[in-house]
Amino acid sequence: MEAIARAARPSQTTCLLVARKGQVVGEWNRGGVDADTPREVFSVTKSITSTLVGMAEADGDLAIADRASSYIHEWRGTRSSTVTVRDLLSNVSGRFWELGSDYADLPQAEDRTQYAVDLRQQYPPGKVWAYNNAAIQTLDRVISTATGEPTRDFAAERLFGPIGMAHTQMTADPAGNTNTFFGAQTTCRDLARFGYLFLNQGRWGDEQVVPRSWVRAAVGQPSQSHNAAYGLLWWLNRRGPIIGPLATDGPGQPTPPAGRAMPGLSASAFAAQGLGGQTVLVDPESETVVVRLGQFQASPEATYNGQDAARFITEALVDP
Numbered sequence: 020m021e022a023i024a025r026a027a028r029p030s031q032t033t034c035l036l037v038a039r040k041g042q043v044v045g046e047w048n049r050g051g052v053d054a055d056t057p058r059e060v061f062s063v064t065k066s067i068t069s070t071l072v073g074m075a076e077a078d079g080d081l082a083i084a085d086r087a088s089s090y091i092h093e094w095r096g097t098r099s100s101t102v103t104v105r106d107l108l109s110n111v112s113g114r115f116w117e118l119g120s121d122y123a124d125l126p127q128a129e130d131r132t133q134y135a136v137d138l139r140q141q142y143p144p145g146k147v148w149a150y151n152n153a154a155i156q157t158l159d160r161v162i163s164t165a166t167g168e169p170t171r172d173f174a175a176e177r178l179f180g181p182i183g184m185a186h187t188q189m190t191a192d193p194a195g196n197t198n199t200f201f202g203a204q205t206t207c208r209d210l211a212r213f214g215y216l217f218l219n220q221g222r223w224g225d226e227q228v229v230p231r232s233w234v235r236a237a238v239g240q241p242s243q244s245h246n247a248a249y250g251l252l253w254w255l256n257r258r259g260p261i262i263g264p265l266a267t268d269g270p271g272q273p274t275p276p277a278g279r280a281m282p283g284l285s286a287s288a289f290a291a292q293g294l295g296g297q298t299v300l301v302d303p304e305s306e307t308v309v310v311r312l313g314q315f316q317a318s319p320e321a322t323y324n325g326q327d328a329a330r331f332i333t334e335a336l337v338d339p
Contacts, residue, residue, distance in 0.1 A: 020045045020335045030296055030323040031314035033058065034207035037331045038308045041215060045331070046207070050314075057186050057204035058312055061293030062264075064189070064203035067178070067213070068158055069108055069252035071170065073233030074177050081165040083108060083251075090164040091136055091157060098140035104161055106144045107154050108251040109242035113142035114154040116267065121152045126201075130194035132159045142269070148245035149267040155200040155252065163197070170197035182216055182223045184209040201293070207310045210291075214299045214308035217289075238289040238301075248280045254325070256281050256288040281325050283333040296323030302332050 024035055024047045033052040037045040048054050075081050081090070083105040088094040094102065099114065106112040115138040128134035135156035141147075162170045171189035174197075179187045187205035190198050216222075217238060221229030236242075237251040245268050247259025260275040262268055268275055281288060285304040292298055295315030301308050309328040316322055 020331060023330045023335055026330075027311065027313075027323060027327065029316075030327075031316055032296075032311055032323065033314065034310070034312050036207040036211050036308075036310045037335075038211050038215065040306045041219075043211070048207075054208060055186050055206060057188070057206055059201075060203050060205055060210070060297045060312060061201045061295060062152075063205075063210065063291045063293040063297050063299060064199065064201050065155055065252040066291035066299070067174065067189070067203055068155065068162075068170075068199040069237055070178060070229055070233075071162055071174055072104065072108060072158065073229055073237065073251075075162055075165050075173070077230045077233065078166070080167075081161065087112075087157065087161055090161040093136055098143075102140075102144045104158075105242070105251075107158055107161070109148075110151055110154070110249060110252075111145050111148050111243045111245060112151065112154045113140055113144045113146060114151055114157075115139045115141045116149040116151045116153070118265070125153050125156065129192065130196060131156050131192040131198065132196040133194070136160060145243070147267060147269045148243065148249070148262055149269065150262075150264040152200040156198070159197045159199045162199070169195075170199060178228065179209075181226060181228050182212050184212055207312055210299045210310045210312075211308050213291075214301045214310065218301050218303060218306060218308060239287075246275070247277075250289065254280065254290045254292050256284055256286055258286065281329050283326075284329050288329075290325050290328075292325060296327075298323065298325060298328045300325055300328040300332075302329075305332055307332050 033050045035047045087102050088100045102112045135153040187209045190202040220231045221234045238253045241247045246262040247257040248261045258279050262275045288302045290300045298311045309331045
């Protein structure tokens with residue numbers, strides 16, 4: 020494992036953690052960043068957001084089959100009126116997506132949730148897959164309206180607190196809305212707890228924190244037919260068409276390649292991933308969780324991805 024960990028240095032990795040069967044078997048902290056210092060994990064946040072939706076559904080506050088317009092009143096009577104919560108979680112909402120809007124205008128907006136809500140409907144729901152940050156940001160409105168409290172407070176009370184993610188928080192935009200497509204601040208150790216929660220089918224000790232049925236729905240199979248590599252805001256390792264985070268299968272786009280995202284791992288493996296190689300990789304077959312956080316690196320030779328994290332499973336003996 021030491022050699023695999025050393026290979027992560029060029030990617031400016033600040034922490035790596037490998038756990039198997041609930042025990043930490045390898046941990047590395049670098050770059051002067053303390054193990055308990057929270058850092059930005061970008062789109063790993065999306066998998067947290069998905070989990071909050073599942074918990075709200077278990078509480079009876081919403082159902083993912085609901086029309087999102089039940090909670091986003093601006094969409095009533097518009098082309099977005101039939102978009103469901105599941106469509107938003109699956110990235111097939113058909114809401115407007117464009118690179119500049121999603122990666123520049125949205126992050127710079129004073130009120131990110133309202134910016135996302137106000138975008139137009141581009142396609143009928145279910146017709147096109149796109150990794151849509153703005154559509155996912157509208158889940159802040161869905162969760163907060165359904166639960167009656169800010170999304171970040173719901174996360175702290177119902178998810179982070181119960182499983183001991185003591186150094187984790189969701190952040191807010193300048194208008195006070197919770198960032199749900201990015202923005203979570205956390206650590207490798209806390210994310211290992213999150214990964215283990217899903218490895219253990221939503222159970223933490225004696226408490227079923229997340230319904231087992233939600234875990235199956237989120238990471239057990241693709242959530243739609245467009246992209247076999249995507250569940251409910253989690254990345255999967257299922258075989259079929261694979262669409263990456265900056266691609267879409269909209270009109271005029273090339274046919275997605277077929278295969279598996281991480282060929283060396285079992286089909287049951289899944290991951291939360293974020294910009295700059297932030298990774299929470301879970302492999303149920305070997306009962307392993309690999310977490311990596313680090314600085315964003317633009318050069319291809321210095322990037323980190325799920326395949327790099329998978330080396331701890333495919334090449335290293337990680338039994339304690």
